[in-house]
Amino acid sequence: MSEKDSVLEYDEEESVKYIQSSMPDDLKGQLSSDDINYLVDLIYEYYEDKGFLDDDDDDNVEIDEDDLINYVIKNAKSDNIKEFTQEQVQAVIEGELSYCDTLDLDDSEE
Numbered sequence: 001m002s003e004k005d006s007v008l009e010y011d012e013e014e015s016v017k018y019i020q021s022s023m024p025d026d027l028k029g030q031l032s033s034d035d036i037n038y039l040v041d042l043i044y045e046y047y048e049d050k051g052f053l054d055d056d057d058d059d060n061v062e063i064d065e066d067d068l069i070n071y072v073i074k075n076a077k078s079d080n081i082k083e084f085t086q087e088q089v090q091a092v093i094e095g096e097l098s099y100c101d102t103l104d105l106d107d108s109e110e
Contacts, residue, residue, distance in 0.1 A: 010103060015040065018102070019095030027091050031084075038081060039092045042072045068093060 016036045020028070031039075046068050047053050072089045076082065 010100070012037065012040075015096065015099045018099040019092055022095040022098060023091050024087075027088060031088060031092070035082070035084075036092055038076070039072060039084065039089060040096055042075050043068065043093060043096060045075070046071045065090070065093065 016033045019036050019040075020031075020033070023031070044053070047063075049071075050063075052063070069086050069089045072093075073084055073086065076084050
C-alpha cells in the first residue's frame, strides 16, 4: 500500500461516532448525532468567517476557544435550534479536533 493510500479522509459519520465516544461521562447521551453535526457545522462556519480555512499554513492559527464557544452558542440560539451549554460545545470542539488529529492529513503532500 502506498503512503497516499494510507491517508485517511474525513468521514462525517466517523467524526460523530468519535465525538460521542470521547464525550466526558457526565455529558454522554446529551447530544444526538444531529446536534453534533450541527455544532460541527457551526465550528467550521466560525473557522471560515475568521479566514482560518483560507490559509494553506494552519500552523500559525491560534483559535480563541472562548470566542468560538460564544459564536456557536449565539448562532445556535439565533437559529432556534436549542440551547447548548458551554461544556457541551467545548466537548464537541475537543472531540472534533481530536478526531482530525487521528487523520493523517499532512501526509497528503507529496
